[in-house]
Amino acid sequence: MSLSLQIEDLSLSRGGRRLFQGLSLDLGPGQACALTGANGSGKTSLLRAVAGLVAPDSGRIGFGGADPAAARASGLHLLGHLDGLKPSRTAGEELDFWAGWQGGAPIALGAAVDRLDLRRLLDLEVRRLSAGQRRRLALARLLAAPRPLWLLDEPLSPLDAHWRGEVLEIMAAHLSTGGLVLAAVHDPLPVAALSLEIRP
Amino acid sequence: MSAAFRLLRREMAIAWGRGGGLLVTGGFFAGATLLLPLASGPEPERLAQIAPGAAWTVLALSALLGLERLFERDFEDGALDLMAHAGLPLEFTCALKCLGHWLATGAPLAFLAPVAAIALGASPALAPLLFACALAGGLAFAFTGGIGAALSLGARRGGLLTAVIVLPLFVPPVIFGGGALDAFTSGLPWRAGFALLCAYAAAAVALGPLAMAAACRNALS
Numbered sequence: 001m002s003l004s005l006q007i008e009d010l011s012l013s014r015g016g017r018r019l020f021q022g023l024s025l026d027l028g029p030g031q032a033c034a035l036t037g038a039n040g041s042g043k044t045s046l047l048r049a050v051a052g053l054v055a056p057d058s059g060r061i062g063f064g065g066a067d068p069a070a071a072r073a074s075g076l077h078l079l080g081h082l083d084g085l086k087p088s089r090t091a092g093e094e095l096d097f098w099a100g101w102q103g104g105a106p107i108a109l110g111a112a113v114d115r116l117d118l119r120r121l122l123d124l125e126v127r128r129l130s131a132g133q134r135r136r137l138a139l140a141r142l143l144a145a146p147r148p149l150w151l152l153d154e155p156l157s158p159l160d161a162h163w164r165g166e167v168l169e170i171m172a173a174h175l176s177t178g179g180l181v182l183a184a185v186h187d188p189l190p191v192a193a194l195s196l197e198i199r200p
Numbered sequence: 201m202s203a204a205f206r207l208l209r210r211e212m213a214i215a216w217g218r219g220g221g222l223l224v225t226g227g228f229f230a231g232a233t234l235l236l237p238l239a240s241g242p243e244p245e246r247l248a249q250i251a252p253g254a255a256w257t258v259l260a261l262s263a264l265l266g267l268e269r270l271f272e273r274d275f276e277d278g279a280l281d282l283m284a285h286a287g288l289p290l291e292f293t294c295a296l297k298c299l300g301h302w303l304a305t306g307a308p309l310a311f312l313a314p315v316a317a318i319a320l321g322a323s324p325a326l327a328p329l330l331f332a333c334a335l336a337g338g339l340a341f342a343f344t345g346g347i348g349a350a351l352s353l354g355a356r357r358g359g360l361l362t363a364v365i366v367l368p369l370f371v372p373p374v375i376f377g378g379g380a381l382d383a384f385t386s387g388l389p390w391r392a393g394f395a396l397l398c399a400y401a402a403a404a405v406a407l408g409p410l411a412m413a414a415a416c417r418n419a420l421s
Contacts, residue, residue: 048281051281051285052284052285053281053284053285053420053421054420054421055421072285073285073286073287074287076285078281078282078285080278080281081278082276082277082278082281083277083278084274084277084278084279084281084282085277085279086214086273086277086279088214088217089210089213089214093210093213097206097207097210098282100203100206101203101206101207101282101283102282102286103203103287
């Protein structure tokens, strides 16, 4: 599935406060954009707006002519601050559920587990995992159910130096196959050709 | 395995996990039922007279337990975000979550209700009707309760708010079910009350998810 992302003249308010206005971005296959800006500038809200969870005040979000609802349902992954994992369930159960929920195939699930070195963690309850391990578990969803557009909110923050490098490699591989990455970050993202600073 | 079946299985596993769901709900049901003879006196005739209604009312109150967590946990840990932009319509997802809640806690209570009523002195002949009322009523409680749970998402003391929102919605099924049980005990026609209870449950199953999904979307935005 090929997808592109067009954001045109977007304005967004939260809690009565205007976060940004007139924001535009055109992201094609194989491109990544790093969203930067101060805390509370609206990076997360922009990602949520692209995912269809937040309605913008004005402007348009398009997916290269595809039906927005269909594109959101089967064409994008959202990896937010929260990982959507239940502490009382095992890592394997959670990964299996989310991979299936998002339409992943068992072979892709196995490859994702190996790529993120999760196999020895699968029988552990999520509550036993460290923040970095939980992050890797959440990132495995992206590989277990391949989708072109990745919306990532601080994807590297809880990871150690080794896994930051690994995840950047995973992003680069995704881009090389025509994928798109829109990531909210505080530090520069090496794989991102584009950068967009969000200001009021 | 379909996404819908996966979600249903997950909901039940979470509800049953670590003795949550049924142990708490069943324990509350049994405890509240046992309190009744202590409050109203142990005379068998008196207990037998109020047993069906008491079991039915306690069942309704037991259904409130766990409702708070129906959407709150998914809202807090980000799972609701992922569910909201999935291929499955959010309305259907909400319906599945309520169905899972009912299967994990409501349906088992339907087995406990006749036992409790008979233990209090109700006629064993009442057991099948009480079981059927508890099944249909449990569905109504789960799907109307889900509306309150979704509306109270993100609120402080959401459990209390859920109860305040939901209790008025519990009034019709409590009246219909209680009426059917009372009529049966008195030897009067009871089918009308039971039919109304089933109709209310069907309406709750059909319309409740629409309200839940709208409330969830509002909370997520």
